[in-house]
Amino acid sequence: MKLRVYLTFDESTVREPLIWKLGKKFDVITNIRTAEVKDHMGLVGLEIDGEDDVVEAATKWLIKQGVKVAPIEQDVIEG
Amino acid sequence: MFLDWLILEIRHMNIVRALKCRECGQEYAIEPTHVCEFCFGPLEVVYDYEKLDGYFTRDLIESRPQTMWRYKELLPINGEPTVGAQNGFTPLVRAKNLEKVLGVSELYIKNDSVCYPTLSFKDRVVSVALSKAVEFGFKTVACASTGNLAGSVAANAAAAGLESYVFIPHDLEQGKVLGAGIFGTKIIGIKGKYDDVNRLCSEVAGKYGWAFVNVNVRPFYAEGSKSLAYEMMEQLGWQAPKHVVVPMASGSLCTKVDKAIKEFIKLGLIEDNGTAVYGAQATGCSPISKSVKDGTDMIHPVHADTVAKSLAIGNPADGYYANRVIKESGGWAEDISDEEVIAAMKLLAETEGIFAETAGGVTLGCAKKLIESGKLPRDESIVLCITGNGLKTQEAIADAINKPRIINASLKEFDALADADGFDAAA
Numbered sequence: 070m071k072l073r074v075y076l077t078f079d080e081s082t083v084r085e086p087l088i089w090k091l092g093k094k095f096d097v098i099t100n101i102r103t104a105e106v107k108d109h110m111g112l113v114g115l116e117i118d119g120e121d122d123v124v125e126a127a128t129k130w131l132i133k134q135g136v137k138v139a140p141i142e143q144d145v146i147e148g
Numbered sequence: 149m150f151l152d153w154l155i156l157e158i159r160h161m162n163i164v165r166a167l168k169c170r171e172c173g174q175e176y177a178i179e180p181t182h183v184c185e186f187c188f189g190p191l192e193v194v195y196d197y198e199k200l201d202g203y204f205t206r207d208l209i210e211s212r213p214q215t216m217w218r219y220k221e222l223l224p225i226n227g228e229p230t231v232g233a234q235n236g237f238t239p240l241v242r243a244k245n246l247e248k249v250l251g252v253s254e255l256y257i258k259n260d261s262v263c264y265p266t267l268s269f270k271d272r273v274v275s276v277a278l279s280k281a282v283e284f285g286f287k288t289v290a291c292a293s294t295g296n297l298a299g300s301v302a303a304n305a306a307a308a309g310l311e312s313y314v315f316i317p318h319d320l321e322q323g324k325v326l327g328a329g330i331f332g333t334k335i336i337g338i339k340g341k342y343d344d345v346n347r348l349c350s351e352v353a354g355k356y357g358w359a360f361v362n363v364n365v366r367p368f369y370a371e372g373s374k375s376l377a378y379e380m381m382e383q384l385g386w387q388a389p390k391h392v393v394v395p396m397a398s399g400s401l402c403t404k405v406d407k408a409i410k411e412f413i414k415l416g417l418i419e420d421n422g423t424a425v426y427g428a429q430a431t432g433c434s435p436i437s438k439s440v441k442d443g444t445d446m447i448h449p450v451h452a453d454t455v456a457k458s459l460a461i462g463n464p465a466d467g468y469y470a471n472r473v474i475k476e477s478g479g480w481a482e483d484i485s486d487e488e489v490i491a492a493m494k495l496l497a498e499t500e501g502i503f504a505e506t507a508g509g510v511t512l513g514c515a516k517k518l519i520e521s522g523k524l525p526r527d528e529s530i531v532l533c534i535t536g537n538g539l540k541t542q543e544a545i546a547d548a549i550n551k552p553r554i555i556n557a558s559l560k561e562f563d564a565l566a567d568a569d570g571f572d573a574a575a
Contacts, residue, residue: 073183073188075188077448077449077463079448102186102187102188103171103187103188103189105446107444107446110446110448112446114187114188137343137449137463138343138347139343139346139347139449139463140346140347140350140351141183141188141350142182142183142350142353142362142363142366142465143398143463143464143465144346144398144461144462144463144464144465145292145346145349145350145353145360145362145363146292146293146294146315146317146342146345146346146349146461147270147291147292147293147294147296147297147362147397147398147458147461148293148294148295148296148297148397148457148458148459148460148461148507
């Protein structure tokens with residue numbers, strides 16, 4: 070599966086090479102499509118390509134590292 | 149003969165040019181798609197406005213039925229709407245009593261709390277999304293919602309004979325489930341944290357061949373919001389207000405009000421009034437307001453915690469663009485506490501007889517704060533956009549309204565009450 074997500078990094082994670090680590094830890098292809106990084110936060114549009122269960126595990130790992138992982142649609146649940 | 153033909157051609161003319169990426173400018177054909185394949189930027193409908201030169205006039209618009217579709221050339225459908233043909237054209241109320249309380253000279257309420265058929269402005273966006281879905285050949289429509297959107301999708305789909313699915317968090321209050329369930333929609337309650345529910349909805353939207361109104365047909369859906377602003381300008385006597393205050397959830401309404409005003413200026417329907425757009429949020433979910441106040445253009449996602457559930461979008465898709473509209477138009481953003489939301493709902497009801505949902509309290513409460521801080525001038529025209537009906541959020545104000553005074557069936561007891569209220573039965 071090819072998952073398309075926005076990753077939001079906060080002040081504590083923005084300086085960490087987490088996408089590089091993700092590629093080392095899981096058998097996925099990462100492809101950055103857009104990014105904006107500032108001192109206090111970062112926003113990255115990322116494609117994660119791989120086997121379904123590996124992509125899911127990779128996503129869970131990112132969340133565990135403190136990264137917000139959202140679909141590229143961001144919040145689709147409206148009032 | 150030639151002129152008749154030309155008029156006929158124009159009347160059926162679709163001036164929609166393409167879907168265009170807001171980030172990189174890449175254009176796409178009109179299809180049920182919503183993000184740029186290259187940079188993930190959101191897609192927006194763009195039009196060839198020059199095709200309307202000399203045709204789309206005030207007279208033409210005024211000659212049409214009083215619905216949101218009197219501006220159909222500026223909405224992204226082909227021909228006539230197939231869903232929600234009666235929707236829109238809600239009242240613009242001059243709020244004289246509220247003017248006195250707030251100390252301003254010219255205040256209006258654009259009252260979408262009475263929008264047909266489900267009493268919120270979502271009927272505008274949903275009728276465009278579903279009309280487009282029918283055009284695309286979809287038989288099933290869907291949304292993920294905790295309130296107004298669910299009801300509107302369910303009702304409009306039912307009326308159009310479309311199958312519908314509504315995704316909700318599994319623990320949503322029964323009252324809100326009823327508001328959609330009555331229309332025969334298929335409601336799916338999803339267990340899990342908000343982010344998990346959100347991700348699943350996005351995955352479902354990607355996997356099934358449905359029109360997910362705020363996902364794969366979102367560019368068309370969002371355009372429906374413009375009709376609120378078109379009506380506002382026509383009802384003001386073909387002019388834009390100097391200031392307009394808009395509630396913000398995803399931030400989309402803010403951007404579409406601005407787009408609508410610019411379109412009317414471009415088409416020569418109004419003069420450029422330099423309208424400033426202001427955004428309103430509840431402090432418990434104020435990522436856009438915070439970004440404006442902090443002077444940044446990055447939106448930091450938050451976990452929503454507010455009574456204004458219809459605005460509780462912690463990671464708003466259009467936050468960045470709303471921020472930009474606010475700054476570029478010379479407006480500002482504000483946020484208020486839940487207590488201020490309730491107080492503002494009461495103020496609107498007690499002064500203008502309008503029972504708005506919590507989002508309406510947010511809009512008025514923020515406007516009041518903006519007036520008091522001097523960000524909103526007291527001597528220029530202001531429109532407040534009220535987007536939903538208070539009957540849907542009664543639980544929010546249940547403890548804030550006066551309880552009935554109970555008496556026996558005795559005139560003497562009532563006389564005592566009336567006397568306490570200053571009434572003299574003999575007078």
